[in-house]
Amino acid sequence: MKVSVPATSANLGPGFDCLGLAISMKNQVIIRPSKFHSVSLKGEGANNPALKDNNMFISIFNDFYHNLSNKKRHFRFEFQNEIPLSRGLGSSSAVIVSAIASAYAIEGIKLEKDKLLNLALAYESHPDNITPAVMGGFNVACVQENEVKYINKSIPKSLKAVIVVPNRAISTQLSRKTLPFKYSKEDTVFNISHSSLLTAAFMAENWEMLKYASNDQIHQKYRMKQMPELFDVQKTALKEGALMSTLSGSGSTLFSIAYTDDSKNLEKVLKLKFPHFRVFITDFDNTGVRIEI
Numbered sequence: 001m002k003v004s005v006p007a008t009s010a011n012l013g014p015g016f017d018c019l020g021l022a023i024s025m026k027n028q029v030i031i032r033p034s035k036f037h038s039v040s041l042k043g044e045g046a047n048n049p050a051l052k053d054n055n056m057f058i059s060i061f062n063d064f065y066h067n068l069s070n071k072k073r074h075f076r077f078e079f080q081n082e083i084p085l086s087r088g089l090g091s092s093s094a095v096i097v098s099a100i101a102s103a104y105a106i107e108g109i110k111l112e113k114d115k116l117l118n119l120a121l122a123y124e125s126h127p128d129n130i131t132p133a134v135m136g137g138f139n140v141a142c143v144q145e146n147e148v149k150y151i152n153k154s155i156p157k158s159l160k161a162v163i164v165v166p167n168r169a170i171s172t173q174l175s176r177k178t179l180p181f182k183y184s185k186e187d188t189v190f191n192i193s194h195s196s197l198l199t200a201a202f203m204a205e206n207w208e209m210l211k212y213a214s215n216d217q218i219h220q221k222y223r224m225k226q227m228p229e230l231f232d233v234q235k236t237a238l239k240e241g242a243l244m245s246t247l248s249g250s251g252s253t254l255f256s257i258a259y260t261d262d263s264k265n266l267e268k269v270l271k272l273k274f275p276h277f278r279v280f281i282t283d284f285d286n287t288g289v290r291i292e293i
């Protein structure tokens, strides 16, 4: 059985904890019944011993598997990870979503995507990464009475994501601690208005509006101060043809959207100017979690 989950970029500037989209890099796990428990890791995190000994996937999978099954079975888990850890590309959401989906799939129990999303909410309280990880595409989501209420929309092929991944990890938990405890009415209104405009721009496919709508006052500037070079990456991306350029999730990745025709040049300029960062172009993912039995 094989499960794959896409990487995600959350917030998209002003949509703190409520907007996110899926891109086509992914984490994949193959699970087979086996005589002994064993784990193999390839790709991102392969050299991280903590992922072998104390893997978040295995612990969430076991929680669900033991609740769903009355059999005692061992498995071989083969992980192929493309999503870098703690870089703001939804690595933890991908693990949570794939672990829950795998436990149901291995027991042959059908799990609707809406239920999977609400089960994942117990492990990640803000819905902006888990919703695109499950559903794919662009998503606006909020939580009410412990349920995710969301609307999603596919992203067309005429757009690409241009991703700049710094070599420094930033943990979401620590990054949230750098944010103010309270915000002014002006900053609050600024973000509500820009986040609403950004959502409308995605729904109407009005891509020229993204540049104005993706401005934020409540989290990016506080977080990007930890790595001031990110301000330069953002400025360069916007000058060189990006339709929008925002801190991805809690950082450290800078995420840009460009028309497919402009994306190669944008990638080239960013690579030249920031040779110490990983820069690449990727498609958007409009499918979300995939399960192959």
Ligand SMILES: Nc1ncnc2c1ncn2[C@@H]1O[C@H](COP(=O)(O)OP(=O)(O)OP(=O)(O)O)[C@@H](O)[C@H]1O
Binding pocket: 008, 010, 027, 044, 045, 051, 055, 056, 057, 081, 084, 085, 086, 087, 088, 089, 090, 091, 092, 093, 095, 129, 170, 171, 172, 173, 248, 249, 250, 251
């Ligand atoms: N492939 C993986 N296997 C096991 N655990 C992982 C894996 N990827 C991430 N994790 C766990 O998730 C943690 C990273 O979560 P964190 O929320 O800090 O970053 P992120 O999800 O990449 O960023 P963001 O939420 O901003 O998009 C890691 O420290 C590790 O515990």
Ligand SMILES: N[C@@H](CCO)C(=O)O
Binding pocket: 010, 011, 016, 017, 018, 126, 128, 129, 172, 176, 249, 250
């Ligand atoms: N909305 C979250 C995304 C990271 O999980 C944050 O910005 O902290």
